[in-house]
Amino acid sequence: MNSTNNMMPILLKAALFATVLFWTLILSEKFEKGYFIIAIIIISIIPIFIICSLAVLYTILPLFLLEKKDLNSHEMFQKYFPYYAIIIFGICCFFVVNSNFDEPEFMFAITVFFTLMQSWIWLCKTGNKIDKSKK
Amino acid sequence: MKNLILLTSAILFSTLFYRQGIGLNLSLFTLLTIIVLVINNKTIIKTKIYIIKIFAYFITGVVVFLYKSDLTIIANIIAFFTLIGSISELKSSIYIKFMNGIYTTIVAAFSLYFDKQTTEIQTVKKNKINYVYWLKIIGIPALFLIIFISLYRNGNPKFNELILKIDFSFINLQWILFTGLGYYLFYNITNPITIDPATSLDLNTGNYLNKNEIKHLSPKKIKEENKLGIVLLYLLNALIILFLITDVLYLSELYQMTAPELSKQVHTGVNALIFSNLLAIAIILYFFRGNLNFYDKNKGIKNASFLWIFLNLTVILITAIKNMEYINSFGFTYKRIGVLFFLMATSLGLMSTYFKVQKTKNLWYLFRKNTQIAFAVLILSSTLNWDKFITYYNINYAEQLDLKYLINLSDNNTFLLKGYAEKGNLNNNDKFDIDVRHNNYIRKLRDNSWQEMVFDNVKITE
Structure with missing residues (x-):
C-alpha cells in the first residue's frame, strides 16, 4: 500500500474541498458580497490546510503505516474505513450536541466529516493506481 | 423512478426539519422512512423480523409525538439504525445490525462510489445521461405551466390572489443544501451496505461452543x-x-x-x-x-x-x-x-x-441475547410517559411529596401538575412556580410550528 508516498496532492485537495464546503455552508446562511470576504476565504485556506493536514496525517495515515499485512487499497478500505467513519461521525455528533446545535459548529462538523471521508477515497484511490501500475 | 422518490423524500426532509425543532416532524420522518424502504424493497413487509423492526421504529416515532423526551428521541434513532442495519443484513446479531445501520446511513454513498471506482471488470457499460430527454421531461411542462399560470392569473383575480400568496421565500441556498443532505441520507438508506469483516464473522459464528x-x-x-x-x-x-x-x-x-x-x-x-x-x-x-x-x-x-x-x-x-x-x-x-x-x-x-x-x-450468545433484551427494554421503556407517571404516582401515593423535584421535570407533566395545583392545598410559592411553568409551556406550545407540534398542542386547541 503505497498511497502514503503521494500525500501532498491529497492534502491540498482535502484543504480545497474543505474550504469550498465550509464557505458554501457559511455563505448559504448569510451571503456577503465584496473583496473583503474573498480575501478572508483565500486567507482561510491556510488554517484549513493545517487542520486538514493534521487530521489526515494523525488519524488516517497511521492506519496505513501501522498495518503490518500487505493489504491493497480495497482491503485497507474494507478493513478500516467503516470503523473510522463511525468513530468520526460519533465525535462530530458529540461536538454538535455539546455546542447545543449551534450553526457554525454544525457546519464545521459537516465539513470535517465529509472532508475526512473524501480524503479516504483519495488516499485509497491513489494507492490503487500505484498498486495497478506495479502489477 | 428511484431518483424521483429520493428527490421527493429529500424535499419532504427539508420541509420537515429545516430550521425546526423536534416534534411531529420526527414522527412523519419515521413514516416517510418506512414508506421509502418498503417501496425500495417490497420483500421487507413479507418477513416477520422486518415487520417487528418496522413496528418498533414506528412505535418510537409515534411516542415522540405523544410525549417528546430525550429517551423517546434516542429510542427512535436507535430503532432507525437497527432497522436500516436489518435491511443491510437480516441474519446478523442486533449489535452488528446497529453498526451496519450507522455505517449505511452515514457513508453508504462513499463506500459504493469507492467500490465502483475499484471494480476492475465492468461488464455493464455505464449508461450516459440523456440530457435531451430530461430537458423535455422537465423543461416543456414547466414552460407550459408558467404560460398557463400567467394566462389564468389575468383571467381570474381569485386565482391571481392565490398565486401571489404562495411563499417560496423559504427556498434559499441553505435550504437547497439541506435538501441535498436529505437526498444523501435517503440515497444511503436505500442502498444498504455491510461492514464486511464484522458482519461475515458474526454470520459465521454460531451460539454454541464447539x-x-x-x-x-x-x-x-x-x-x-x-x-x-x-x-x-x-x-x-x-x-x-x-x-x-x-x-x-x-x-x-x-x-x-x-x-x-x-x-x-x-x-x-x-x-x-x-x-x-x-x-x-x-x-x-x-x-x-x-x-x-x-x-x-x-x-x-x-x-x-x-x-x-x-x-x-x-x-x-x-x-x-x-x-x-x-x-x-x-x-x-x-x-x-x-x-x-x-x-x-x-x-x-x-x-x-x-x-x-x-x-x-458461547460468549457471543451472551452478547447477542443481552443486546436483544436491551433493545427491547429501550423500545418498551420509551412507550411510557415517565415524567407523567412519576408525577401521577408521587402526588397520589407517595407518603412524602417532593414537589420541587416534580416541578423540575420536563414539560410532559405540566398539565397534571396544573390540575393538582388547582385542586390541592399548596402553598403560594409552589402554586406560583407551577403557574409560571404552565404559562411558559403554553407559550412554547403556541410558538410551535406545525413541524414541531406535539400531542399537547392538540390538547390546548380543544
Missing part, C-alpha cells in the same frame, strides 16, 4: 480447574448465604429508618450489587470458557454455579424490596427507577449466564 475449536488442556489440568471451581464457588455460596441472612434480618428494620439512612442503604447496596454481580458473571464465564463445558464430571461445578446465580438473584430481589420500600415512602425519581432498571438488567444478565452454562453456549 469442542473442536477449543484449545485443549490436559485431563489433569481440567480436573484441577474443576476442583478449584467447586471450592471457590461453594465458598462464595456460603458467604452469600451469610450475607443474605444478615440482609433479611436488616429488612425488618427498614420501617424504622429515616429517609437519609434508607437512601444510603439502598445506594450502597446497589453499588455493592453491581460489583458482586459483574464478578459473579465473570467468574462463571471464566470457568465455563472452554474445556469444563465438556468435562464428564462437571455436574458439581455446574450446580455450584446455578446455586450462585440463584443466590445472586435473591440478593437482587432483596435490594428491589428495599428500593420499593423507599419508593413507597418517598415516591418515584429517575434515580430510583434507574435502580429498578439496573436490577432487572442484572437479573436478565444472570439468567442468560445460566442458559449459557446449561446449554453449552
Whole structure:
C-alpha cells in the first residue's frame, strides 16, 4: 500500500474541498458580497490546510503505516474505513450536541466529516493506481 | 423512478426539519422512512423480523409525538439504525445490525462510489445521461405551466390572489443544501451496505461452543480447574448465604429508618450489587470458557454455579424490596427507577449466564441475547410517559411529596401538575412556580410550528 508516498496532492485537495464546503455552508446562511470576504476565504485556506493536514496525517495515515499485512487499497478500505467513519461521525455528533446545535459548529462538523471521508477515497484511490501500475 | 422518490423524500426532509425543532416532524420522518424502504424493497413487509423492526421504529416515532423526551428521541434513532442495519443484513446479531445501520446511513454513498471506482471488470457499460430527454421531461411542462399560470392569473383575480400568496421565500441556498443532505441520507438508506469483516464473522459464528475449536488442556489440568471451581464457588455460596441472612434480618428494620439512612442503604447496596454481580458473571464465564463445558464430571461445578446465580438473584430481589420500600415512602425519581432498571438488567444478565452454562453456549450468545433484551427494554421503556407517571404516582401515593423535584421535570407533566395545583392545598410559592411553568409551556406550545407540534398542542386547541 503505497498511497502514503503521494500525500501532498491529497492534502491540498482535502484543504480545497474543505474550504469550498465550509464557505458554501457559511455563505448559504448569510451571503456577503465584496473583496473583503474573498480575501478572508483565500486567507482561510491556510488554517484549513493545517487542520486538514493534521487530521489526515494523525488519524488516517497511521492506519496505513501501522498495518503490518500487505493489504491493497480495497482491503485497507474494507478493513478500516467503516470503523473510522463511525468513530468520526460519533465525535462530530458529540461536538454538535455539546455546542447545543449551534450553526457554525454544525457546519464545521459537516465539513470535517465529509472532508475526512473524501480524503479516504483519495488516499485509497491513489494507492490503487500505484498498486495497478506495479502489477 | 428511484431518483424521483429520493428527490421527493429529500424535499419532504427539508420541509420537515429545516430550521425546526423536534416534534411531529420526527414522527412523519419515521413514516416517510418506512414508506421509502418498503417501496425500495417490497420483500421487507413479507418477513416477520422486518415487520417487528418496522413496528418498533414506528412505535418510537409515534411516542415522540405523544410525549417528546430525550429517551423517546434516542429510542427512535436507535430503532432507525437497527432497522436500516436489518435491511443491510437480516441474519446478523442486533449489535452488528446497529453498526451496519450507522455505517449505511452515514457513508453508504462513499463506500459504493469507492467500490465502483475499484471494480476492475465492468461488464455493464455505464449508461450516459440523456440530457435531451430530461430537458423535455422537465423543461416543456414547466414552460407550459408558467404560460398557463400567467394566462389564468389575468383571467381570474381569485386565482391571481392565490398565486401571489404562495411563499417560496423559504427556498434559499441553505435550504437547497439541506435538501441535498436529505437526498444523501435517503440515497444511503436505500442502498444498504455491510461492514464486511464484522458482519461475515458474526454470520459465521454460531451460539454454541464447539469442542473442536477449543484449545485443549490436559485431563489433569481440567480436573484441577474443576476442583478449584467447586471450592471457590461453594465458598462464595456460603458467604452469600451469610450475607443474605444478615440482609433479611436488616429488612425488618427498614420501617424504622429515616429517609437519609434508607437512601444510603439502598445506594450502597446497589453499588455493592453491581460489583458482586459483574464478578459473579465473570467468574462463571471464566470457568465455563472452554474445556469444563465438556468435562464428564462437571455436574458439581455446574450446580455450584446455578446455586450462585440463584443466590445472586435473591440478593437482587432483596435490594428491589428495599428500593420499593423507599419508593413507597418517598415516591418515584429517575434515580430510583434507574435502580429498578439496573436490577432487572442484572437479573436478565444472570439468567442468560445460566442458559449459557446449561446449554453449552458461547460468549457471543451472551452478547447477542443481552443486546436483544436491551433493545427491547429501550423500545418498551420509551412507550411510557415517565415524567407523567412519576408525577401521577408521587402526588397520589407517595407518603412524602417532593414537589420541587416534580416541578423540575420536563414539560410532559405540566398539565397534571396544573390540575393538582388547582385542586390541592399548596402553598403560594409552589402554586406560583407551577403557574409560571404552565404559562411558559403554553407559550412554547403556541410558538410551535406545525413541524414541531406535539400531542399537547392538540390538547390546548380543544
